[in-house]
Amino acid sequence: MLEFTYKAHCDLLGKFKIDTEYDIVTVRQTIRQYAKDMGMGIVDQTRITTAVSELFRNMYNYAGGGEVLIERGEVENHHALIVTCTDQGPGIEDIELAMTDGYTSGQGMGYGLPGAKRLVDRFEIQSKLKEGTTVRMMKWK
């Protein structure tokens, strides 16, 4: 499991499963609603929604799905929306490579991870071969 690199007090907003393509749509809509409720502007709402959409699709394509934890908390004096995606997929062999723009292992076009990273304020990833991958993203209000 991912180690927190920050100290935070978090409130759990929701826990969801990504099992189908439809879940990708409904959970990203839910996250947009949370972002809106927190008072984020329309561009930030769009950024976080797009970033999670990329991650959910990665989880769905490479790991057959996974779990999404949505929290709200104070991180480094920011109001943060925190989304953690965990899967039990094959894991990523070379994270640095996977985070390189334009790199793809075949199914995508290579925008997924590096693209998502650019859209959020914090991006952390941990992966272990044959065990799975956890990605945590944060967006400041």
Place this chain on the structure above:
Amino acid sequence: MNLHEKRIPIIKIHDYLIVPIQVDMHDKLAIQLQSQILEEIAKTRAKGVLIDISVLEMVDSFIGRMLSGMASMAAIMDTSVVIVGMQPAVAITLVELGLEMPGVDTALNMEKGMEMLERRLNSRKTDSF
């Protein structure tokens, strides 16, 4: 709301097809729409397609890729595609995501998109003389 049963209408007006995307598309729906539009182009011999995405609150790399793929496929079938009404927040996010959409023509709204297609059609008519 049942996501499984969503369908996107394709409306034919004269030489054009109008496709108002008014739902948050899941991947299968996006792929289905792509082939649906191509079939409709073949059937109606439409010269232009206007895809209205003004109510789309998000375009991720998958949908972006679907739209640019759509434009290239239609071009091979001698039809122009114009994407109209992209929201500013969507445009900002697409650029930050790093997605380029080569060969995709865009217009601010349906009216401007229609003018764009008409201009193109007319210049092509003149060219052929």
